[in-house]
Amino acid sequence: MELLKEIINDVFSVDIELSSRKREITDARMVYAKILRDIGYTCDAIGKSIKKHHSTITHYMKNADYFLQYDKELNRKYEFCKKEFLSSATNLPEKKSRNSTYVTIMILEQELEKAVADKNKVLDNFIDYIEQWEKTTGNFPNIKDLREHILPLFNK
Numbered sequence: 001m002e003l004l005k006e007i008i009n010d011v012f013s014v015d016i017e018l019s020s021r022k023r024e025i026t027d028a029r030m031v032y033a034k035i036l037r038d039i040g041y042t043c044d045a046i047g048k049s050i051k052k053h054h055s056t057i058t059h060y061m062k063n064a065d066y067f068l069q070y071d072k073e074l075n076r077k078y079e080f081c082k083k084e085f086l087s088s089a090t091n092l093p094e095k096k097s098r099n100s101t102y103v104t105i106m107i108l109e110q111e112l113e114k115a116v117a118d119k120n121k122v123l124d125n126f127i128d129y130i131e132q133w134e135k136t137t138g139n140f141p142n143i144k145d146l147r148e149h150i151l152p153l154f155n156k
Contacts, residue, residue: 033064133145
């Protein structure tokens with residue numbers, strides 16, 4: 001939790017443990033709470049870590065998705081903090097707990113999303129190249145053209 005507090009405080013340039021209702025501080029606390037809640041922490045544990053009642057954390061959870069959907073800057077900060085925390089959490093000593101399983105799942109989901117995006121980019125480039133080949137040569141590439149000229153460009 002302390003690691004996430006540091007990340008949140010740095011990104012939002014606030015101290016989430018301050019007793020304040022300023023928007024930037026409440027947004028930072030909401031992001032902190034959402035990240036921890038998503039990996040399995042209870043509202044009570046999250047609240048105690050930032051000296052807030054569990055009902056405050058419940059309120060953050062009810063509103064977090066709405067704010068993250070419509071406030072693009074807040075969403076950008078949330079995604080950055082989550083990514084930083086999860087990548088740092090993998091370097092921490094392994095805890096045999098439910099929370100470490102959630103962290104692992106979230107990291108794997110991010111890696112899968114990146115792999116799918118990379119695959120789609122290669123596929124788009126391949127299709128663009130095939131279309132360019134067809135325009136240049138006037139023919140759709142045959143198997144020999146694919147094996148000898150096109151596929152070697154994409155097997156790197």
